[in-house]
């Protein structure tokens with residue numbers, strides 16, 4: 001049986017894994033590999049929370065492979081040289097992977113595929129992350145979509161009922177001879193992604209279990225909650241959302257598996273559609289990232305290029321990051337982020353709005369902080385989220401529509417349960433006064449918008 005490398009990236013699973021599936025279907029003996037090359041991700045290399053998650057997820061993948069008779073070989077980049085070295089040391093004739101859509105990675109993968117083919121290797125990339133790939137939907141004029149609802153309609157019409165494959169029960173062993181092992185120089189996962197020195201993330205792991213089993217458990221736990229999702233999804237105290245975002249980002253569960261599980265659940269149709277629609281925001285985000293790669297750092301709407309963002313006030317930015325703004329719902333969200341690596345979507349909108357509108361700081365300051373601290377940090381979703389809130393993006397909330405965090409808290413956290421969980425000192429002298437007057441800051445933001 002000839003050997004093939006199966007190159008794992010953000011698809012850290014064995015269930016419904018198209019690269020693995022394709023290698024097996026073509027009767028290759030798969031050699032599972034992971035290449036650590038954060039420097040190839042351009043300005044958006046994974047942040048600290050992502051690294052902490054990936055380390056655990058790779059360990060879980062290796063354990064799942066070992067339980068089937070195989071194992072994961074981890075090496076350092078540069079990726080092209082690493083894959084070539086691995087292929088020649090193992091005699092692999094082919095390389096299989098699933099596609100990613102981040103601009104730096106798309107560029108790298110295109111070059112890499114060309115170089116590997118020139119070197120005589122068979123290469124195949126597959127869709128393992130999206131329901132509909134970015135180039136599969138276009139407006140009547142052939143352009144990419146910039147508005148969600150028509151995108152959603154076109155994408156869902158284009159989508160085929162996803163097929164899913166179960167994880168293989170057994171895999172052929174990966175046996176390197178000594179010379180090959182020496183040539184490969186495969187460090188342990190711990191050496192590639194060491195545990196953070198100060199264990200700042202130790203509180204994460206009572207909330208999360210990285211890896212395929214954790215993803216499967218999260219999906220299973222969510223099924224009975226789908227019926228309540230339409231109302232529950234906006235209430236941060238309720239835990240009414242799926243918490244699948246980091247698992248989806250790292251590909252620990254396939255999007256097709258999530259879609260099929262919820263579509264076939266017993267929940268009322270409205271509730272199922274409300275949830276599946278959110279999955280299409282993720283699709284939309286990837287569509288935009290692929291077609292408008294500059295938007296990771298630049299406004300999608302060029303009318304904001306001359307916007308009068310405020311000069312960054314370090315003390316204010318720091319108060320925002322550490323949850324000490326004196327605005328309770330915002331502080332609750334920023335502390336939830338710091339302690340769990342995740343924040344409820346409604347609260348993400350509120351903290352982002354405060355930063356970009358009341359404090360009038362450029363959305364990139366917030367996007368960078370989220371990228372570093374979220375366990376679900378995802379260049380597509382994060383860029384869309386920040387540009388949406390800031391009013392600079394596709395189908396965005398207009399800049400002049402400014403959330404009032406006090407009213408939003410009354411509406412979405414009416415008995416204050418969420419705020420009390422994260423800001424227990426509220427109402428005591430330990431809680432800081434507000435760093436801004438909301439009404440004055442709102443007027444200043446509107447005035448800046450009018451000057452545009």
Ligand SMILES: Cc1cc2nc3c(=O)[nH]c(=O)nc-3n(C[C@H](O)[C@H](O)[C@H](O)COP(=O)(O)OP(=O)(O)OC[C@H]3O[C@@H](n4cnc5c(N)ncnc54)[C@H](O)[C@@H]3O)c2cc1C
Pocket residue numbers: 233241242243244245246248249278279280281282283285343344345346348349352370374376377378379381382383384385386389
């Ligand atoms: C400023 C800002 C930044 C954000 N940054 C990220 C990010 O880095 N990574 C990330 O995954 N999401 C991001 N989001 C989107 C959203 O907040 C999270 O996907 C959601 O809170 C994850 O929780 P969940 O899995 O319980 O969501 P659920 O409500 O259960 O939704 C299921 C899945 O649908 C997708 N989804 C849901 N809402 C959105 C959305 N608005 N945009 C794109 N996809 C969505 C996610 O993959 C999510 O896991 C951001 C939103 C905002 C406003």
